[in-house]
Amino acid sequence: MSDKLTLPKPQGPVDGAAEPLLSVEGLTKHFPIYGGFPIKRKVGAVQAVDGVDLTVGVGESVGLVGESGCGKSTTGRLITRLLEPTAGRITYSGQDISHASRRQLAPVRSEIQMIFQDPYSSLNPRQTVGTIIKSPMEVNGIKPKGGIEKRVHELLELVGLNPEHYNRFPHEFSGGQRQRIGVARALSLNPKLIVADEPVSALDVSIQAQVVNLLQKVQEEMGIAFLFIAHDLAIVRHFSQRLAVMYLGKVVEVGDRDSIYNRPRHPYTHALLSAVPEVTLDDETEDRERIRLAGDVPSPIHPPSGCRFRTRCWKAQDKCATEEPPLIQISGNRDNHLTACHFPEDPTTEARAEDVVLDPALAALEKEAE
Amino acid sequence: MTTLTKTEGERAPSGSEAFLSVRDLRVRFSTEDGIVKAVDGLSFDVERGKTLGIVGESGSGKSVTNLTVLGLHNPQTSTVEGEIVLDGKELVTATEKEMEKLRGNKVAMIFQDPLTALSPYYTVGRQIAEPFMKHTGASKKEAKARAIEMLDKVGIPQPAMRFNDYPHQFSGGMRQRAMIAMALICDPDLLIADEPTTALDVTVQAQILDLLKDLQQEFGSAIIFITHDLGVISKMADDLLVMYSGRAVERGTVREVLRAPQHPYTWGLLSSMPRLGGDTAQALTPIPGTPPSLLNPPTGCPFHPRCGFTSEVGGTRCTDERPQLPDGRGAACHLDGEQKQTLFIEQIKPRLG
Numbered sequence: 012m013s014d015k016l017t018l019p020k021p022q023g024p025v026d027g028a029a030e031p032l033l034s035v036e037g038l039t040k041h042f043p044i045y046g047g048f049p050i051k052r053k054v055g056a057v058q059a060v061d062g063v064d065l066t067v068g069v070g071e072s073v074g075l076v077g078e079s080g081c082g083k084s085t086t087g088r089l090i091t092r093l094l095e096p097t098a099g100r101i102t103y104s105g106q107d108i109s110h111a112s113r114r115q116l117a118p119v120r121s122e123i124q125m126i127f128q129d130p131y132s133s134l135n136p137r138q139t140v141g142t143i144i145k146s147p148m149e150v151n152g153i154k155p156k157g158g159i160e161k162r163v164h165e166l167l168e169l170v171g172l173n174p175e176h177y178n179r180f181p182h183e184f185s186g187g188q189r190q191r192i193g194v195a196r197a198l199s200l201n202p203k204l205i206v207a208d209e210p211v212s213a214l215d216v217s218i219q220a221q222v223v224n225l226l227q228k229v230q231e232e233m234g235i236a237f238l239f240i241a242h243d244l245a246i247v248r249h250f251s252q253r254l255a256v257m258y259l260g261k262v263v264e265v266g267d268r269d270s271i272y273n274r275p276r277h278p279y280t281h282a283l284l285s286a287v288p289e290v291t292l293d294d295e296t297e298d299r300e301r302i303r304l305a306g307d308v309p310s311p312i313h314p315p316s317g318c319r320f321r322t323r324c325w326k327a328q329d330k331c332a333t334e335e336p337p338l339i340q341i342s343g344n345r346d347n348h349l350t351a352c353h354f355p356e357d358p359t360t361e362a363r364a365e366d367v368v369l370d371p372a373l374a375a376l377e378k379e380a381e
Numbered sequence: 382m383t384t385l386t387k388t389e390g391e392r393a394p395s396g397s398e399a400f401l402s403v404r405d406l407r408v409r410f411s412t413e414d415g416i417v418k419a420v421d422g423l424s425f426d427v428e429r430g431k432t433l434g435i436v437g438e439s440g441s442g443k444s445v446t447n448l449t450v451l452g453l454h455n456p457q458t459s460t461v462e463g464e465i466v467l468d469g470k471e472l473v474t475a476t477e478k479e480m481e482k483l484r485g486n487k488v489a490m491i492f493q494d495p496l497t498a499l500s501p502y503y504t505v506g507r508q509i510a511e512p513f514m515k516h517t518g519a520s521k522k523e524a525k526a527r528a529i530e531m532l533d534k535v536g537i538p539q540p541a542m543r544f545n546d547y548p549h550q551f552s553g554g555m556r557q558r559a560m561i562a563m564a565l566i567c568d569p570d571l572l573i574a575d576e577p578t579t580a581l582d583v584t585v586q587a588q589i590l591d592l593l594k595d596l597q598q599e600f601g602s603a604i605i606f607i608t609h610d611l612g613v614i615s616k617m618a619d620d621l622l623v624m625y626s627g628r629a630v631e632r633g634t635v636r637e638v639l640r641a642p643q644h645p646y647t648w649g650l651l652s653s654m655p656r657l658g659g660d661t662a663q664a665l666t667p668i669p670g671t672p673p674s675l676l677n678p679p680t681g682c683p684f685h686p687r688c689g690f691t692s693e694v695g696g697t698r699c700t701d702e703r704p705q706l707p708d709g710r711g712a713a714c715h716l717d718g719e720q721k722q723t724l725f726i727e728q729i730k731p732r733l734g
Contacts, residue, residue, distance in 0.1 A: 078582035079553075185671045215438040216609050220653035220667035227664070242583065249655035249665065272657065286587035288612035289657055290639055303591060304584045306538075307552040370588050372536025372558075376595035 030105060031066040032236050033090065033123075033204055038063040038099035040085050044312065058311050059085040061260035062099070064338065067204065072230050072237035074251030076244055076283070080308050082260040083240045087206045090238065091125050092116055104203075121151045124197035126226075128209035130189035134181040140167070140192055141177040147199045166195040170225060187218035194225060204236045205229075211246060223250060244287050248272055253347075256280050259311055259319040262338060266348030274358035276341065276350040279320045282367075284360055298362050305369040318353065325367050326354045399426035400603050401450070401571055406463035408442070408449050417675045419445040421627040423463075424706075427571065427620075432597065432604040434618025434635065436611060436650070438672050442627035443607045447573045450605075451488060452480040468570065485512035489564035493576040495556035499548040506532075506544030509563045516567050531562035535592060554585035561593065565600060572597075573605045578613065590616055611650060615639055623647050626673050626683035633710040643712035643721045645688045648729045659733070666732050682715065693720055 041056035060082040067073045075083045088094045090101060092108060101109040108119055124147075127133035134143055144163045148155065155162040164174040170191040181189055190210060197205050210226065211219040223246060230237050230250075241247050247254060248268060255265040256279065264277040275281050285302040304323045309315060317335050321327040330353050338351040343358060368374045408420040420442040427433045435443045448454055449461055452472060465472040467488065472480070489512075492498035499508060509531060510524035519527065525544065532540035535558040548556055557577060564572055574593065578586040594617065597604055606617050614621060614635060621638045623631040623646065631644040642648055649668035655661075670687040673679055679686050685699040694715040706713040714721070 078584065187671065215672065216611075217438060217649060217653050217668035218671070220655075220665035221669075223655075224665055224667060244583070245655040245657050245659075248657060249659070249661055268661065282584055284657070286583040287657055288587070288590070288610065288616045290611050290615045290651070290654075303588050305536075305588075307554045307585055308582070370536055370592070371538070372534060373588060373591050373595060376534075376592070376599065380595065380598060 032069045032071075032104055033065075033067040033238075034102045035063060035065040035086075035090065036100045036102075038065075038086065038089055038101065039097045040082075040089055040094060041097045055312055058260050058314055060089065060096075061314070063257070063260070063262050065255055065262065065265070067236050067238055069203070070230075070234040070236055071253065072239055072251045074247035074254040075238060075240045075257060076242060076247050076254060077257035078242060078283075078308055080259075080311065081257040082311070083257050084208050086257070087125070087208045087238060087240050091123050091206050092120070093125075117151075121147070121153075121200040122203045124200060124202040124205050126190075126193050126197050126205060126207040126210045129213050130186055130193055131213070133193055134189055136181055139178050139180055140172075140184075143181070143192060144195050144199050147196060151200060153200065162199070163195075166199055169198065169229075170195045171221075185218075186214050187221055190214060190222050191225065194222075194229065198229065198233075198235075201233075202235060204238065206238045206240070208240045209242070210239075212241065212243065219246070226250065244272075244283060245289075256283065259308060259314050261319055261351070263320065263352070264348075264350045265338070266344070266350075270345055270348040273360065274345070274348070275360065276344060276348075276355040276358055277320075277352045278324050278326055278354075278356055281356050281360070282323075299360055300363050301366040301368075303366070303368045303370050303373055305371065318351070323369065325369060326356070328354065400429045400468055401427040401605075402464075402466045403446070403450070404464040404466075406446065406449065406465065407461070408445055408454065409460045410458055411460075412676075415676050418678065419627055419675060420449070421678075423624075423627070423629055425622055425629065425632070427603045427605060429570070429603050430597070430601045431620065432606055432618045434614040434621045435605065435607045435624055436609060436614055436621065437624035438609060440626075440672055440675060441624040442675075443624050444575055445627075446624075447490070447575060447605060447607060450573065451484055451490060452477075482516070485564075485569075486516040486567045487569055488571045488573065489567065489569040491557075491560050491564050491572065491574040491577045494580050495553065495560045496548065496580075498560060499556060501548055504545050504547055505551065505559050506546075509559060509566060512563065513566045527566060528562070531566050532559070534596070535559070535562045535565075536588075537562075553581055554589065557581060557585075557589055558592070561589070561596070565596060565602075568600060569602055571605070572602045573607070575607045576609070577606075579608070579610075586613075593617070611639065611654065623650075626678055627675060628683060628713065629706050630684065630714070631712040632706065637710055641722075642725065642729075643716075643718075644684075644714050645690050645716075646684050647712070648725065649687070652729060652732045656733075663732065682713070690716060690724060693724065 038060055039062055040060040041058050043053045044055040045051040046054040063086055077083045089096050096109055100107060103119055141163050144166055145159045148159055167174045172188060172191050211222050214222060229235060239247060239250050253267050254271045255262045258279050264280050275284060282302045282304050285300050309322055315322045317333050318331040321331040336351045336353045338349045341350050341355055344350060404424050406420055406423045410417045410419060423446060437443045450465055461473055506528050510528040513519055513527050514524045529540045529544055532543060537543050537555055537558055551559060578589050608614055618635050621635045622629050625646050631638060631647050642651060652666040653668055655665060668687055673683055681700045681702055682704050685691055691699040698715045704713040704715050
């Protein structure tokens with residue numbers, strides 16, 4: 012199976028014909044909620060991920076953005092098969108792994124690796140750095156040329172750590188260095204796909220760039236595909252060629268970087284982009300649109316009917332409550348830019364004639380001030 | 382735009398318009414490993430109705446400074462030296478009783494994580510009403526009416542009903558709104574917001590930031606806004622203080638600092654963060670190394686081990702001599718004004734894309 016992948020295609024967005032490395036169709040994960048006494052029975056479900064379609068090409072980096080609770084981390088865990096999907100299909104290089112057994116998964120597991128968010132809790136404090144990095148190789152029975160130890164030294168050097176730190180423990184390292192250890196561990200099996208779940212959000216600003224640059228180097232030089240899960244839109248933009256925007260368990264918009272950031276169509280994408288606080292460096296005036304939503308994301312236990320964003324959307328009409336918009340290439344979109352919306356916005360992020368302020372308190376205060 | 386109030390020397394002249402003035406503040410904690418110099422000679426002023434932004438990484442001393450203003454450090458384990466003058470009153474030497482009168486009344490604070498800052502045992506309404514009852518002597522009924530009014534003002538729907546809810550029944554954004562209501566209930570003159578939006582999602586963050594700004598105009602409070610996010614600062618603050626290793630390394634108005642930064646650390650911060658409008662082909666330029674340990678800070682300029690411009694200064698000044706931060710606009714750096722300007726324009730600005 013892995014023979015098929017010995018010649019990675021040059022990176023870049025995959026055209027429709029080529030077979031993607033990973034493809035996900037209708038992926039669904041519902042976590043049951045139990046209640047009642049004395050016999051607990053299922054009373055509902057958290058619909059964390061509800062019908063997600065996604066593809067990742069060979070060597071491509073795809074960003075997955077959304078607010079907390081939108082199911083982006085669950086999607087990552089489903090793809091790495093740390094969780095069992097409720098429904099849907101995960102295909103990895105032509106092989107259906109959605110319900111594969113442990114034994115069937117073993118060869119695939121070494122090709123899909125994960126980098127976790129919190130470098131403090133994802134490294135075993137009682138193991139040395141060397142043990143942490145070499146254990147994936149030992150578990151998978153991989154014997155690299157020149158011995159495992161040499162390979163660990165190489166990996167440490169690759170991620171910018173001193174190979175002499177082989178025998179140190181995680182607590183002797185700073186947050187950024189620990190995340191580098193996590194990267195080295197993920198690389199130790201020569202993966203084809205890395206799922207990076209918020210890899211830099213626990214780090215200080217000045218350290219974030221170090222880790223982003225390292226991941227970018229790894230992606231470009233080794234041709235590893237990335238699923239980059241993050242909530243920081245600026246960092247995702249910097250890292251990913253293609254993006255999917257998630258809201259309450261569904262992908263609402265997907266497209267290449269330029270389409271999503273400069274020609275967004277879904278109102279939620281507009282709202283997300285306009286909420287990012289930006290440093291204005293030159294005397295350029297603030298020419299981005301201003302959208303302030305009301306309230307928080309609704310609960311995934313009882314998601315709104317129809318379009319899930321409709322309860323916070325300023326364009327919502329009756330149709331949005333009854334009919335769920337499909338994720339399609341709506342008119343005006345470029346190729347491979349899909350939007351799930353009945354009443355899409357204009358493809359621009361420029362300031363509007365009138366700001367959209369849905370928050371009642373804000374609207375009241377601003378009216379008073381005028 | 383007004384710059385930070387100029388002061389002569391270390392002493393704040395009486396009758397200065399600064400509402401809060403901090404002079405040569407030093408905070409030390411004694412630990413098993415030695416003495417941590419969390420804040421080391423910090424001076425700044427905050428004017429009425431203005432917002433001072435403080436940016437810095439974790440461990441730069443920004444939170445410690447503001448807990449000191451509120452007198453929240455344990456005197457058993459910490460030593461505080463220097464001067465904190467709030468509206469003509471010296472706070473470092475104030476008794477606990479005097480501080481109690483100030484807290485929640487004249488000075489209020491919004492904490493980073495609203496879930497841990499609110500007590501799970503009491504209803505949100507009771508927690509909001511409590512400081513009002515304590516400081517104004519209002520009755521329970523009056524306090525309840527006032528709390529409901531505040532909940533409404535910060536945008537909690539059906540405030541009269543939500544008054545009786547517990548914090549776990551609120552979402553993250555609503556909890557932070559409740560914290561803001563609690564902080565503003567006594568109409569404070571100074572509001573300290575310590576990373577108030579870091580735990581929130583971007584769309585909620587945008588709502589809360591705008592709400593704080595609009596409420597500030599209505600209440601006229603001065604705000605000290607602490608964050609590590611330069612984007613948030615550029616939206617919120619009038620003046621800006623950049624902190625590193627327990628010291629202020631650069632100050633000025635937000636415009637001045639973000640458009641013509643003078644300190645290599647500020648340059649590093651700006652060029653290490655991607656921007657939505659930036660060039661994606663341009664690699665980020667991280668600041669090398671890691672923040673220094675406060676147990677044993679570097680000699681001379683605390684930033685010199687991570688600074689790429691020490692050779693421009695020449696000699697051993699960076700390692701031996703601690704640069705002073707001038708009053709008003711300026712940076713604590715040995716580079717001279719002209720060097721700073723040319724280096725920024727020639728080397729740093731092109732990187733910012």
